[in-house]
Amino acid sequence: MTPRENSPIHEGASYYQTLSVPSTATLVEIRNAYEEKLEEAHLEAFAAYSLFPEEETELKLLQYGQAFVTLANPIARAKYDDELQQETPDAEQADFRQDGSSISKPMLAEKTAGKKTETAPFPHKAKNKQTEEKLELTKSAPKEVVGQTQVERQDFYLNLAVKNELTEETLEEYYSKLRAHGGQVFFNGAVLKQIRELKSITLDELAKITCIRITYLKAIEDEDFKKFTSEIYLKGYLICYVEAMNLPLEQIIEEYIHLYNNHREAEKG
Numbered sequence: 663m664t665p666r667e668n669s670p671i672h673e674g675a676s677y678y679q680t681l682s683v684p685s686t687a688t689l690v691e692i693r694n695a696y697e698e699k700l701e702e703a704h705l706e707a708f709a710a711y712s713l714f715p716e717e718e719t720e721l722k723l724l725q726y727g728q729a730f731v732t733l734a735n736p737i738a739r740a741k742y743d744d745e746l747q748q749e750t751p752d753a754e755q756a757d758f759r760q761d762g763s764s765i766s767k768p769m770l771a772e773k774t775a776g777k778k779t780e781t782a783p784f785p786h787k788a789k790n791k792q793t794e795e796k797l798e799l800t801k802s803a804p805k806e807v808v809g810q811t812q813v814e815r816q817d818f819y820l821n822l823a824v825k826n827e828l829t830e831e832t833l834e835e836y837y838s839k840l841r842a843h844g845g846q847v848f849f850n851g852a853v854l855k856q857i858r859e860l861k862s863i864t865l866d867e868l869a870k871i872t873c874i875r876i877t878y879l880k881a882i883e884d885e886d887f888k889k890f891t892s893e894i895y896l897k898g899y900l901i902c903y904v905e906a907m908n909l910p911l912e913q914i915i916e917e918y919i920h921l922y923n924n925h926r927e928a929e930k931g
Contacts, residue, residue, distance in 0.1 A: 677729035727901035855883040
């Protein structure tokens with residue numbers, strides 16, 4: 663799960679600024695910041711949809727997702743940090759290491775605080791940072807993330823990269839069979855599950871990679887849309903799922919969310 667080759671390193675804001683975290687942020691801080699950004703996007707779409715076009719929300723989700731999948735990957739993050747360091751003046755680097763939250767939070771969140779859905783809290787600065795990190799791990803991080811070391815995460819990603827690479831030809835054969843029966847490949851929950859199993863990637867392994875609870879990963883494959891608070895959260899988690907398995911992001915988002923919208927319409931009717 664590395665940054666896509668056709669994606670710029672950053673446009674104006676770095677990935678750290680996109681998630682409003684310092685460049686020294688831990689994995690748990692990065693994950694919680696991603697959850698917070700999904701919450702902000704959810705609030706914007708819920709309370710001020712007329713002011714925030716759908717295209718703008720889509721772009722934000724993609725930016726948040728790309729930032730998260732890069733910074734959660736220790737291999738991709740190290741490469742990104744090197745590239746970022748080469749482009750950033752020393753003075754700016756020093757300031758940014760102290761505080762990466764250059765992106766201001768929308769005032770909308772304050773106005774609609776009473777309507778906020780439950781989400782993982784972003785860890786605040788405290789005198790005893792180590793104690794607070796342990797508390798945050800207990801409160802908000804999925805058990806798949808608790809206790810992971812840097813070496814373990816590197817191993818997770820290296821093993822994932824091998825599985826993705828070794829199954830490229832097999833995956834093409836799978837696509838060919840689907841085309842032979844239906845004329846095109848349509849990515850629904852069942853197809854995503856079959857692809858994951860074809861790659862020999864377990865849900866537990868995927869949860870450790872994406873930092874997303876198995877409950878939500880399984881809900882994506884089962885098309886259990888009731889598990890998701892809103893379309894924003896579904897897209898946010900789906901982006902991580904798709905990126906981890908190196909699948910066509912735009913196509914899957916479009917086709918899968920079409921299923922989600924059809925389900926919602928059917929429930930209303």
